[in-house]
Amino acid sequence: MKNIASTIFLFLSILTFAQESALADLKFEEAEIAFNNKNYSLALNKVDEFDKLLGTISDKSLYIRIISLRKLFNDQKLWEDKAQSALLFSLQKYTAAYVNQVTDLDDRYREVYDISQELKFLPKTEADYKVGLLDLNIASGEYFAKVKNATCEYYKNNNRKMIYEWKGVCENGFVSGDGILTGYYLGTKEVSYQYTGKMKEGKENGIGTAFWYNYEQGQAKYEGNFVNGSLEGYGVYENYNVKASGLFKDNAPNGEGKFLFKSSNTEFSGILQNGKPYNGKLVNLNSGKVTRIYTNGTYQEQ
Incomplete structure (x- = not known):
């Protein structure tokens, strides 16, 4: 049983x-x-x-x-x-x-x-999220953001919500002179932007070095001249895919310069307009041969 x-x-x-x-x-x-x-x-x-x-x-x-x-x-x-x-x-x-x-x-x-x-x-925790909420009012100014560790403001040229720290002096309520500005993603200690160089009236002005960090494009770097917060004058910009050296205006290569396409190992030399080849030649660096001739923004294969 x-x-x-x-x-x-x-x-x-x-x-x-x-x-x-x-x-x-x-x-x-x-x-x-x-x-x-x-x-x-x-x-x-x-x-x-x-x-x-x-x-x-x-x-x-x-x-x-x-x-x-x-x-x-x-x-x-x-x-x-x-x-x-x-x-x-x-x-x-x-x-x-x-x-x-x-x-x-x-x-x-x-x-x-x-x-x-x-x-x-x-943010990785509820505590981080709460810190981010407290910092939100500082980070969410339309044009200027208050610097967390100082009594001055920084002009931001994008809508990202970040918190900034400044190692330098303040003049007339703005970050000024030589220093280091670091922007963090809200609720984290992950750096989104860092600038080392000269500031004037809350904006990058003069010679400086800037780094941008994000997941999609990794790290990007610009070393050169800034005018009122924009890349302008001679400089060198590089990210995972390209390297541009020469004259910049309105945050893009404009004027005489070189533009390296890393994936194809080709380099353009000549005049660039709004970050694109305008007048000049594209060379395959592996063979040394000219592959394209650009005239007024259009090209002919060689």
Whole structure:
């Protein structure tokens, strides 16, 4: 009798497990359908149900969860909508888990890894987010931003919400003279911009060196002359893809100069207009041959 009872119990356990497994598969199918239909909120609900039935978080449900969260998360509204911070922290948690536990370096892994790197420039904890909110009023001026550690202002030429620190003097309420200006992403210690050089009335003026940092383009550097916060005069600009040296105006190469395209190892020499070849020649640096001649912005292949 005891053996019969044990057999029945084992049979019922197997049957229950099979039923739960089938139900879990159904929930995952529903999650995939919702995901493919771009109903990301429903997809998250279904992967929650799937993981609960499974008793763990699988790689395949984790991927759907991460991409759904990324689609719902709007970093442009992070400081206006508290709900976005909850999405952010969930996204950071699950991307870290995925990167740590998944070993196949496939397209999905690269996609999630790219998201994890993108999130580096955003607050990592609730405490960081609260600090960012406190700094928001300082960072959100339309034209000038107050410097956090000094009683002066800096002219910002973009709409990014950043917090600035200044190592230098203040004159008439503005950062002035020689110094170092560092801009941080709100709620982080990740540097977005750093300038070392001369300032006048809150703007970069004179010889200086500027660095920009972001995930999409990595680090960019400009060393040369500034006028009223803009790249103007002789300078050298370089990022992961190009290197430009020569005359600048309105933040772009304008006038005599050289422009190196790193991916093709070709270099233009001549007159540039708004950052584009205008009059001059393009040379393949591998062969030394001229490949294009530019005249008034149009070119002929050689």
